[in-house]
Amino acid sequence: MNEGEYLNQVKLDKSTFTISQMFNKVSTHYDFMNDLITGFSHRKTRKKALHLVSFHSYKRVLDLATGTGDFAFLVQELMKETEVVIGVDISRRMLSIAKNKARNRKFKNLITYNLSDINHLPFRSNIFDLCAIGYGIRNVSNPSSVLKEIRRVTQKSGYLVIVEATSSSYSLIRFFSYFYFRKLVPTLAKLLCLKTEAYSYLAESIVVFPSAQKFTKMITNAGWRKVKYFQMYLGTVTIFIAKK
Numbered sequence: 035m036n037e038g039e040y041l042n043q044v045k046l047d048k049s050t051f052t053i054s055q056m057f058n059k060v061s062t063h064y065d066f067m068n069d070l071i072t073g074f075s076h077r078k079t080r081k082k083a084l085h086l087v088s089f090h091s092y093k094r095v096l097d098l099a100t101g102t103g104d105f106a107f108l109v110q111e112l113m114k115e116t117e118v119v120i121g122v123d124i125s126r127r128m129l130s131i132a133k134n135k136a137r138n139r140k141f142k143n144l145i146t147y148n149l150s151d152i153n154h155l156p157f158r159s160n161i162f163d164l165c166a167i168g169y170g171i172r173n174v175s176n177p178s179s180v181l182k183e184i185r186r187v188t189q190k191s192g193y194l195v196i197v198e199a200t201s202s203s204y205s206l207i208r209f210f211s212y213f214y215f216r217k218l219v220p221t222l223a224k225l226l227c228l229k230t231e232a233y234s235y236l237a238e239s240i241v242v243f244p245s246a247q248k249f250t251k252m253i254t255n256a257g258w259r260k261v262k263y264f265q266m267y268l269g270t271v272t273i274f275i276a277k278k
């Protein structure tokens with residue numbers, strides 16, 4: 035099935051379709067820009083997130099909005115008991131980069147990739163021991179319903195780990211980070227002749243994302259238990275963990 039057929043079949047809403055198109059467009063320089071914008075710190079946040087849930091072993095792991103695959107790769111590297119890792123994303127081009135990167139690494143298990151919308155996961159209920167989503171939940175128009183959908187496919191007593199860029203609760207940090215994402219990052223993208231609208235979207239998606247406290251409530255309201263959050267870099271990145 036080609037992308038167009040798939041997208042028609044699942045009847046993506048307009049915003050999800052636009053998001054998938056946008057990530058298709060930025061896919062080739064996504065990793066480079068991620069390193070540049072965050073000063074490589076995005077690598078550390080995913081690692082920290084997996085350490086926070088590593089009190090348990092997980093056989094079946096789902097990486098939602100896997101993008102170019104880095105969260106799924108870390109699972110393979112750090113979680114020795116894992117047997118199945120599936121990466122899901124709505125952007126065919128992001129997935130194709132993930133597949134190429136995976137081919138160059140020698141993982142003990144193959145990572146399976148699935149072109150799907152995380153609003154409607156193509157899996158039966160109660161199968162994954164751990165569901166991870168790195169910098170992806172901010173992109174969906176209805177995070178509450180996605181949190182419920184992720185809970186559906188998670189095993190009883192399975193875990194959820196989310197890494198997301200958030201607004202700091204310190205007004206000065208918030209001021210500088212909004213300035214950085216709204217002004218400097220799009221200017222940098224322009225200088226590098228990249229898609230500036232994608233980087234303007236990045237800033238706005240961070241600004242409108244709920245505070246860590248509000249998002250914690252949203253996770254709880256979606257039926258998850260024992261929801262906790264950990265902030266990094268003065269609250270500009272937050273890791274959420276929860277249990278089904």
Ligand SMILES: C[S@@+](CC[C@H](N)C(=O)[O-])C[C@H]1O[C@@H](n2cnc3c(N)ncnc32)[C@H](O)[C@@H]1O
Binds near residue numbers: 050152153173
């Ligand atoms: C900022 S990237 C994050 C990629 C990766 N998880 C990481 O940690 O770098 C966000 C990803 O979410 C994907 N995405 C956005 N909305 C989605 C949806 N509704 N279903 C599946 N993937 C989605 C995009 O295609 C993109 O690859």
